[in-house]
Amino acid sequence: LLPEEIEERLRPFDVPRYRAVQVFRAIHAGGARDFRAITTLPTALRERLAERFRIGIPEVAAISSLGDDRSRKFLFRLEGRLDVETVKIAGENGITACVSSQAGCRYGCAYCATPLGGFARSLRAGEIAGQVLALDEPVRRVVYMGMGEPLANYRNVVKSVRLLAHPLGRALPPRRITISTVGLVPLIHRLAEEKLGVRLAISLAAADDAKRRGILPIAASYPLPDLLAAAARFAEASGSRVTFEYVLIAGLNDGEEDARALIARLSPLRCKVNLIPFNPVSELPHRPPAESKIDRFLARLAPHLTVTVRRSAGRSIDAACGQLRLRAGGAGIEERT
Structure with missing residues (x-):
């Protein structure tokens, strides 16, 4: 509250x-x-x-960690015995918390494990902000890139940002908070009007509408011209560049024609591109491109766009981008008693 x-x-x-x-x-x-x-x-x-009353900080049910402790995946238990996953990433510039906004997901993106566990419900604002509080560490950045589609839980996500940014609490600068979306165009426009000061990351997956629909089913409702117009409006309203997240999948969206389409679509926009090699999920048929293919794709984009390759931390504990789901991890879990 x-x-x-x-x-x-x-x-x-x-x-x-x-x-x-x-x-x-x-x-x-x-x-x-x-x-x-x-x-x-x-x-x-x-x-x-x-x-x-009670103070409803989520209960830590289990923790998975890498040997070097750079990434830790927390399994939080919510009311109704619902579990969600949160990832703590320790970097040179401090700790980033990757928080979940829903228990499960309805959107069925082809590279993501979260929809495989079904959808239970959207999280309340306190349950979202509580994931950060439960880490008991000074978090420098928060990214809404865990389980669920943040903009599909718009009211609670916005309120959780206000909780985390409140000067009497964590006082987290909004510029250090990033909200991600698969591309819910009307809600991107609404977020632009909100003037929260947060950053926006949009899952793109392809710069061709037909191909994008095959990877992100929601793309059937929001064609690329509408999505890019919403992104441009957000960039103008917020004064910050929009980030486009592009998951590279071998043989699907990693070709020369895909790079050309990206350049043509995104060059006019104030944006940057994160290339994310697909993180394996056992139930999904995809695989990441070879390193040489990733390097060629990056080299093709670099003269025209601000672009980086994002190597997701936590792959070995199923804590990398696209690997979170409604279940506990494997080896390395420390049970709370």
């Missing part, structure tokens, strides 16, 4: 308004997990709040 919402919940307790700020700050900046631990509150009030 935001401070003004906490204030409303505290109204029956007949306490000063500043108590709401103390509660918010204790949870979001101080890491409080129980009202009895909020020592800025009077003891009697702490007891009354603990009897009436």
